[in-house]
Amino acid sequence: MYRSHVLVCGGTGCTSSGSHKIIDTLQAEIEKNGLSKEVSVVQTGCFGLCALGPIMIIYPEATFYSMVKEDDIPEIVSEHLAKGRIVTRLLYNETVTEDGIKSLNETDFYKKQHRIALRNCGVINPENIEEYIGTHGYEALGKVLTEYTPDEVIQTILDSGLRGRGGGGFPTGLKWKLAKGNDADQKYVCCNADEGDPGAFMDRSVLEGDPHVVLEAMAIAGYAIGASQGYIYVRAEYPIAVDRLEIAIAQAREYGLLGKNIFGTDFSFDIGLRLGAGAFVCGEETALMTSIEGNRGEPRPRPPFPAQKGLFGKPTILNNVETYANIPQIILNGAEWFAAMGTEKSKGTKVFALGGKIKNTGLVEIPMGTTLREVVEQIGGGIPNGKKFKAAQTGGPSGGCIPVEHFDIPIDYDNLIEIGSMMGSGGLIVMDEDNCMVDIAKFFLEFTVDESCGKCTPCRIGTKRMYEMLDKITKGQGTLEDIDKLEELCYHIKENSLCGLGQTAPNPVLSTLRYFKDEYIAHVVDKKCPAGVCKDLLSFVIDPDKCKGCTLCSRVCPNGAIEGKVKEIHVIYQDKCVKCGACMEKCKFGAISKH
Amino acid sequence: MKTLEELKAIREKMQGQVGLRSEDANQTRVVVGMATCGIASGARPVLTTLSDAVQTKNLTNISVTQTGCIGLCQYEPIVEVMEPGKDKVTYIKMTPEKALEVLEQHLIRGQIVSKYTINSEGRI
Numbered sequence: 001m002y003r004s005h006v007l008v009c010g011g012t013g014c015t016s017s018g019s020h021k022i023i024d025t026l027q028a029e030i031e032k033n034g035l036s037k038e039v040s041v042v043q044t045g046c047f048g049l050c051a052l053g054p055i056m057i058i059y060p061e062a063t064f065y066s067m068v069k070e071d072d073i074p075e076i077v078s079e080h081l082a083k084g085r086i087v088t089r090l091l092y093n094e095t096v097t098e099d100g101i102k103s104l105n106e107t108d109f110y111k112k113q114h115r116i117a118l119r120n121c122g123v124i125n126p127e128n129i130e131e132y133i134g135t136h137g138y139e140a141l142g143k144v145l146t147e148y149t150p151d152e153v154i155q156t157i158l159d160s161g162l163r164g165r166g167g168g169g170f171p172t173g174l175k176w177k178l179a180k181g182n183d184a185d186q187k188y189v190c191c192n193a194d195e196g197d198p199g200a201f202m203d204r205s206v207l208e209g210d211p212h213v214v215l216e217a218m219a220i221a222g223y224a225i226g227a228s229q230g231y232i233y234v235r236a237e238y239p240i241a242v243d244r245l246e247i248a249i250a251q252a253r254e255y256g257l258l259g260k261n262i263f264g265t266d267f268s269f270d271i272g273l274r275l276g277a278g279a280f281v282c283g284e285e286t287a288l289m290t291s292i293e294g295n296r297g298e299p300r301p302r303p304p305f306p307a308q309k310g311l312f313g314k315p316t317i318l319n320n321v322e323t324y325a326n327i328p329q330i331i332l333n334g335a336e337w338f339a340a341m342g343t344e345k346s347k348g349t350k351v352f353a354l355g356g357k358i359k360n361t362g363l364v365e366i367p368m369g370t371t372l373r374e375v376v377e378q379i380g381g382g383i384p385n386g387k388k389f390k391a392a393q394t395g396g397p398s399g400g401c402i403p404v405e406h407f408d409i410p411i412d413y414d415n416l417i418e419i420g421s422m423m424g425s426g427g428l429i430v431m432d433e434d435n436c437m438v439d440i441a442k443f444f445l446e447f448t449v450d451e452s453c454g455k456c457t458p459c460r461i462g463t464k465r466m467y468e469m470l471d472k473i474t475k476g477q478g479t480l481e482d483i484d485k486l487e488e489l490c491y492h493i494k495e496n497s498l499c500g501l502g503q504t505a506p507n508p509v510l511s512t513l514r515y516f517k518d519e520y521i522a523h524v525v526d527k528k529c530p531a532g533v534c535k536d537l538l539s540f541v542i543d544p545d546k547c548k549g550c551t552l553c554s555r556v557c558p559n560g561a562i563e564g565k566v567k568e569i570h571v572i573y574q575d576k577c578v579k580c581g582a583c584m585e586k587c588k589f590g591a592i593s594k595h
Numbered sequence: 596m597k598t599l600e601e602l603k604a605i606r607e608k609m610q611g612q613v614g615l616r617s618e619d620a621n622q623t624r625v626v627v628g629m630a631t632c633g634i635a636s637g638a639r640p641v642l643t644t645l646s647d648a649v650q651t652k653n654l655t656n657i658s659v660t661q662t663g664c665i666g667l668c669q670y671e672p673i674v675e676v677m678e679p680g681k682d683k684v685t686y687i688k689m690t691p692e693k694a695l696e697v698l699e700q701h702l703i704r705g706q707i708v709s710k711y712t713i714n715s716e717g718r719i
Contacts (some may be wrong), residue, residue, distance in 0.1 A: 003646030005615055005661060060658040062618040076711060084629040084661030103618055133602060134609025142599045157613055264597045318711055 002040035007057045009122065011046030011208050012201070012240055013362075018070070019043075022054055025070050029077040039081050045209015046583030047122035051361040052092060057104075057122070064104045066092040109360050110377050114341070116349050117165075117202075118365045126244050129251040132212040138257050140328035141216050142481050144223055145265045152357035153224040154180060155494035157327070158333035160449055161347035166192055166283075167395065167424045168345070169413040169501075175317050178307035179225040182315040187227035190311060190318040192288060193234035193241070196280040197396025198447060200427035202351040203321035205363050207234065207241035210325065211248035215258065215271055217324035220331065222269040226316055230271040233288050235278050238350040244508035280397075280451035283316045284499045287453065288473060290350035298455045299499035320425065323353055342368030354380050356429035357387065369459030372402060376430055387432035391515070395424025397444040397451075398504030400511025401437065420505070420511040435534035437516040438523055442470040444508040448463060452501065459502030462493040466509060473520065474534040476527040485521050487513055528595075535579040538594050544569045546591035553592060611650035612631030615658075621679050623657045623702065625649075627689075628673040638672035639688065644691035645674070648698055659703060670713065674700060685713040 008014070008023050014440075021185055023043055030039050033329055047055050052066035056076075056400070058101040065076065072090055079085045087168045088096065094107040104110055123130040144153050158173030179187060191214055195203040207214065218230040235240055249271055252258040260268040267367045273291045282297040289311045291297035310316025330338045339347050346368040352375065359381030368373060376382065383389055391401040400421035402409070409415050413423050431440065445467040449458055469486045472478045490506035490513075497503045513520060522528050539578060542553070542562075547569045554562040554570060561577040564570030570593075572583070585590040627633070627642040646659040663671050669685035674694060677683050684707055686697055693711055700708045709715060 001612065001647040001650050002615075003643050005612075007616065038646075057616075059616045060660050083631075083634070083663060084627075085663045103620070105618060124613060130605055130609050133605045134613040135605055136606065138602055139606070141603055148597060261597075261686070263599060264601075461645075 001410050003060075004036060004039045004049075005059045006039060006041045006081070007044050007059065007122065007389065009047050009053060009055045010043035010126075011205055011238070012238075012373040013046065013050035013242065017053045019054040019193070021070055022056070022068055022479070024457060025073045026077070029182055030099075031083065033082050034076050035077070035081055043127070044124060045121040045126050046118075046205040046363055048113075048363040049092070050117070050363065051359070051511050061086070062104060063101070064092045064095055065090040066148075070218055071271050082347075088102050090254075096419060098508065112370065112374060112379050114349050114367050115365045116329050117206060117213075117322050117351050118209070118363065119329070120213065121205055121363075124210065126209055126211055127214060127247050129248070129255055129257075132210070136332060137208070137212055137328075138216055140331035141219050141257065142263055143331060144220050145263050145267055150180060150224045150226065153220060155329070156331060160330045160338040161342075161345075162323065162326055162330065162338065162560045163413060163423070164320060165326075165350065167398065169423060172319060172323055174592075175307060175319070176221060176224050178305070179315045179317045182308055184315050186229070186312075186314045187225055188314055188316040189221045189227045189230040189313045190289065190292070190326060191218055191230065191232040191234075192283060192318055192320045193232055193238075193283070194276045194283040194288060195235070195238075195321070195425060196278070196446075196451075197425055197427045198574045199353060199355045199429050200396055200425050201353045202363065204238050204241050206321050206325050206351075206516045206544045207238065208244055210242075210246045211241075212252065213328060214321055214324045215248055216251050216487065217264065218271060219258065219269045220327055221317060221324075222265050223317070225315070228268050228270070230293055231268065231274050231311070233274045233282070233292055236275040237278050240303050242273065242275065243541065249273065262417060262553060278301065279453070279502050280447075281453040284501055286357075288318065289316065290587070298453045299501075301498060322426070343410060343412045343415075350411070350423065350426060352426045352428045354428050354430070356393075357383050357432040357435070359384050363416065366411075368412045371410055373407045375411070375428065382428065383432050385432065387434065390407075390431065390433050390435060391431045391437065393429040393431065393440065393508075394420040394427065395504075395507070396397075396421060397447050398507055399424045399427075400507045401431070401440070401515060402511075403441035403515040405515075416520055416594075420507070422507070434531055434533070436474075436529050437512040437519045437568055438470065438474055438529075438533040439531075439533045441509045441512045442467065442474055442549070443472055445505070448501065448505040448554035452505075456496075456498040457504060458493045458496040459498070459505065460481065462489060462497075463502070463505050465489060465588045466493070466506065470509070473523050474529070475521065475536040476534075478524045480521075480524055483517075483524060532594050539574055540572050540577060540581070540584060540592055540594050542570050542572055542577065544589045547587050548589055548591075550588070552586050552588070556582045556586045558582065607653065608637065611653040611655065612696065614653070614655035615650065619656075621656070623679070624661045624675075624677040624709070625657060625659045625674045625702070628663070628665040628671055629661040629673075630668075632664060632670045635669040640691045641674065641689045641694045642673045644657065645694050645698060648695060654702070655692035667713070684688075686711045687713050 056065040095102045154176045162172045163169040287297045287299040306316045351365045378541045452459045549567040620633045672689040
């Protein structure tokens with residue numbers, strides 16, 4: 001037994017900033033100080049504050065060290081672990097106050113959060129099934145197998161009001177009920193872990209931090225609908241998540257929590273992993289199942305819906321990772337407990353991956369109905385460098401931009417759709433005044449053009465044409481008719497595409513047209529990019545009054561576009577300028593500006 | 596695993612250990628002085644004994660932590676018990692055996708073990 005636990009984040013973010021080396025050094029130092037029998041080092045999943053990684057928490061004091069380097073380890077071990085003296089200089093600065101050290105749960109980042117799906121992330125060792133059991137793991141599975149009928153399980157999920165966390169927001173209980181109602185010799189439970197939105201990493205973090213919760217929830221779903229086999233479809237680009245899932249499945253089988261006659265009942269259930277090659281379209285349910293079947297990942301028309309004819313033509317339910325992560329807690333705490341959180345039509349919490357122009361980049365879980373302002377300003381810590389908030393992008397390439405006038409809108413499924421965006425899987429990218437909205441729309445369109453599977457024409461050709469029009473606009477060659485045509489094409493693609501990818505691909509364009517049309521017009525009519533992003537519409541100019549003739553700019557120009565002698569005013573030749581901005585960065589007198 | 600009892604047994608075994616990783620303002624804090632003076636007079640076995648016992652008994656409302664020099668080096672090893680809303684109780688010249696007695700009497704049954712407190716020395 002250990003008197004102290006040192007938790008080091010082993011999520012993708014902290015791993016890439018070197019947390020593995022930190023764990024190795026830590027273990028060596030602890031050994032050296034003769035503390036190996038007293039202090040245990042635990043590799044956990046994501047704590048959420050990815051911007052400050054590598055992160056380390058030492059219990060029982062709950063000391064939160066951020067941006068830990070290998071060189072800091074000897075001090076942490078000899079001071080904190082051996083002598084109980086906290087290394088103040090490494091503390092997360094938000095926890096240091098004049099009155100001493102503040103509890104982590106009191107900091108702005110954690111205070112407003114409510115962790116259900118992420119409850120074990122950053123708390124347990126994801127590679128140890130007993131730690132999961134120690135936090136009431138597999139208790140919900142035991143409870144449903146011994147006390148509930150399948151119908152009672154489904155009714156509990158229905159009553160909780162849980163809706164799909166993958167983006168669409170379809171009621172989970174209803175999905176299960178439909179699949180239960182279809183008789184078949186074989187049914188399947190699938191987990192969609194093909195998280196593909198740029199900037200979204202909620203599902204990855206759950207899989208890395210608490211893989212057993214997904215296995216347990218899938219077994220519960222299997223019992224509810226009468227399935228004996230499950231598949232997790234996870235992208236191969238998530239190597240840590242794949243590893244931990246493999247370990248978790250092996251341990252669950254070893255403990256008899258997957259396999260035949262679980263808890264001595266008639267219920268048998270097993271789970272297989274299927275690795276996706278990273279195609280965005282495979283996050284769409286029918287394409288995902290086609291891919292599991294071993295075929296090229298392309299969607300097919302619905303109906304028949306998966307609940308009728310899904311994987312291998314059998315009734316199937318497909319839920320997202322985060323949806324599953326809520327299930328055991330709903331069973332253990334009751335539907336009313338879950339339904340008491342959130343808004344009228346969106347219950348519970350939602351995990352968001354905060355990214356873009358925000359101080360606390362990372363992972364947060366908030367009750368539905370929290371306002372965007374609270375998420376950005378309080379939890380996210382606001383926008384760095386004193387810049388102004390311009391918009392938040394939710395839903396990735398399928399979503400839209402929320403402008404500052406909707407800053408106080410409570411976040412839930414229906415509100416976001418009403419203002420032209422969508423929940424999506426939970427990526428939330430914050431943009432400030434330096435982001436060009438036309439450029440953002442172009443970025444997402446470029447992504448959908450790449451990721452369109454090519455099966456249906458509106459998506460394959462339509463998105464390409466949209467991209468070309470946006471490209472033309474950002475180059476200053478667009479006309480007002482182009483904007484009208486672009487909008488018309490958006491509606492056409494939305495109505496006629498086969499699957500969700502195409503149906504939602506125009507959303508980034510439509511929402512930026514709705515809220516930031518003036519920026520489009522500035523590109524087309526004035527041939528200017530107000531945010532100063534679109535290179536073709538920029539020109540760098542030297543102010544003759546401020547130029548001292550130091551020659552620094554002409555020396556850094558990579559293309560020899562600046563001419564001038566020492567102590568004489570310099571000039572930028574626009575035909576040669578590649579608009580890299582190097583001169584502006586170097587000028588000590590602020591004489592160079594972009595227009 | 597064939598029964599719910601087996602699951603429960605693992606859960607109870609692990610709960611105390613995972614319970615160490617919580618942060619709760621209502622917890623009773625048991626602090627052991629672990630500066631050079633404390634370590635030299637044998638604070639380490641006191642600390643580990645207390646920590647092990649709290650986890651074995653699954654007392655998740657108690658957190659056993661260490662601190663630096665408390666300032667009364669001649670009385671080390673010192674154990675301080677801080678219960679929310681109550682005065683701090685300071686136990687001196689602790690040994691693992693005495694510490695377990697404090698755990699049983701004070702932390703579990705709520706009776707201060709006066710013979711080990713600093714007041715028992717009659718000086719403070």
